[in-house]
Amino acid sequence: MENTRVRFAPSPTGELHIGGVRTALFNWLFTRNRGGRMILRIDDTDKQRSSPVFLDTIIRSMQWLGLNWDEGPQIETEGGQDSYFQSERQAIYEEEAQRLLDEKKAYYCFCTAEELQAEKERQRRVKQPPRYSGRCRNLTSAEREKLKEDNSFVIRLLMPQEGTTVVRDLIRGEVTFDHTNFDDFIIVRSDGLPTYNFASVVDDYKMGITHVIRAEEHLSNTPRQQILAQRLGYNIPQYAHVPMILAPDHSKLSKRHGATSVQEYRKMGILPEALINYLALLGWSPGDDREIMTIEEMIELFSLEKVSRNPAIFDLDKLIWLNGHYLRTMELQTIAERARPFFQENAEIWATCRESRLEIEDVIDLVRDRVKTLREIVDASTYFYLEDFSYDEKGTKKHFRKGTGDILKKVAEVLEQTEPFTADVIKKELQRLSKELKISPAKINLPVRLAVTGRTMGPDLFDIISLLGKEKVLARFKKVEELFFKEPNGV
């Protein structure tokens, strides 16, 4: 087997998008499956929109997800490229552009943006496809030199006027394009920088890329790139165009549909394991009924043949479900580490967290079955750390009734005597009390839960009581008595 080399080439003009990561993931799974190499290249030829801030967040997103690369930024590679930033590879593009110019495969174009705009308008009015006329194709060298003196120019590739180009796509099969659809596209902009189509083709070749796996939106560009590669005398890589990810309304995924960037999902409390697993399932399936897979399984099972051809709709519900699954099945230690930053965000909780003897692990162990994100873990844990929580209004109406005060008083008496203060013993004691008072366990447990946590739902009550400890629990009973049951003539 050839040495597989794939690349993921984001442009640092925004956060790492959910569609982008899926593409990165498929590249990564593919090359890891074949023992190949993953190259991270930064396509920053758009000087205006590129920013180091975005570069930073893209790299951090990749690292967070564990999508590592063998060549690219932050990696020293023996025998690798001098740079994996297109902005630092200008000399290469200039050389290749000059070669095309010398061989008359490309030419200078002096048309202004206004002229081209007007041309397109005209074509649109007569319902013609917008194409460049090729006006500057046949300038004489004298004309050209004269124009170059005081006009800006771009370089265009001379495209064939007839014939067809066939793209052999690993996912879609052979796709044929008629050359009459193409006009002479720009390969070097007026500022001297290469366009995407040009830089990408040059770099894919210079970097020895064997498989170009990218989003379907690039399929229409591929014949242009193949022709360009041919003009440059390059071998073309194999192509695979993966389907796009769409929003629930079938439109392109955008901010108005909710979170679109990896960082947003991280901040929501999504685990990288869950995001990876979910994304892998979006447009790919292992062929059997498996849904939950380790990264090793995914690597082993991945193949481009199993990638679907139709666009997939992003289903947040399923991602959340997977996240819940990982939350309750992964190592408690790991979950605690991942949850810690979310606790730290809440200064008040974090302060008590640190001085409290309540281990965060113990709390998480109790609540993680009931939540779906890391962020929700904190919400579900507040009453373990804070004393001034409020009491659920509906709950108090329902469970704090006449006579409840007496019951709570009895419970408090029992708990005071309970030793050891473990969930098992507490449970037995309260069961005994319920028999003794001839009332159902619910009549005791529901008001007790409300008194201790302020809520009507949550983890096992006896676990909560035991974990909080006798002192805190009794104090909370006392507080409830004063807040709800203190009347002049007693209850």
Added chain:
RNA sequence: GGCCCCUUCGUCUAAUCGGUGAGGACACCAGCCUUUCAAGCUGGCAGCAGGGGUUCAAAUCCCCUAGGGGUCACCA
């Protein structure tokens, strides 16, 4: 508008060379479990875009129509 891609439950998908009661998962509903809420378990609802062919037999092959998406930038 031209060109290109796509079309199985609401959503993600499975179904070796055409022969299946069209399978799984999320969501939804019901039951079980139970001190609450979850989780878990069990069951249920729900699909081959439409129309023509080819064939003994079509989700699967061919054609047409419709719908969705992409592209036609000095953005990638």
